[in-house]
Amino acid sequence: MIAVVFRELIPSSHGHGYADTATAAFVLGFALMIVVDTVLAV
Structure with missing residues (x-):
């Protein structure tokens, strides 16, 4: 998804x-x- 954002x-x-x-x-x-991923990491 990040590649799509960068390219398009x-x-x-x-x-x-x-x-x-x-x-x-x-x-x-x-x-x-990144913050949400860190806070919600199980």
């Missing part, structure tokens, strides 16, 4: 002038995923 979604959003927002959202979402 991020370059597409950068082409429409949303580079900073798209990159920040990706980093924030990835960090949130």
Whole structure:
């Protein structure tokens, strides 16, 4: 899934002038995923 984001979604959003927002959202979402995975680890 991360490969799809890197190859498709991020370059597409950068082409429409949303580079900073798209990159920040990706980093924030990835960090949130890591936190949730760590907190809910059994």
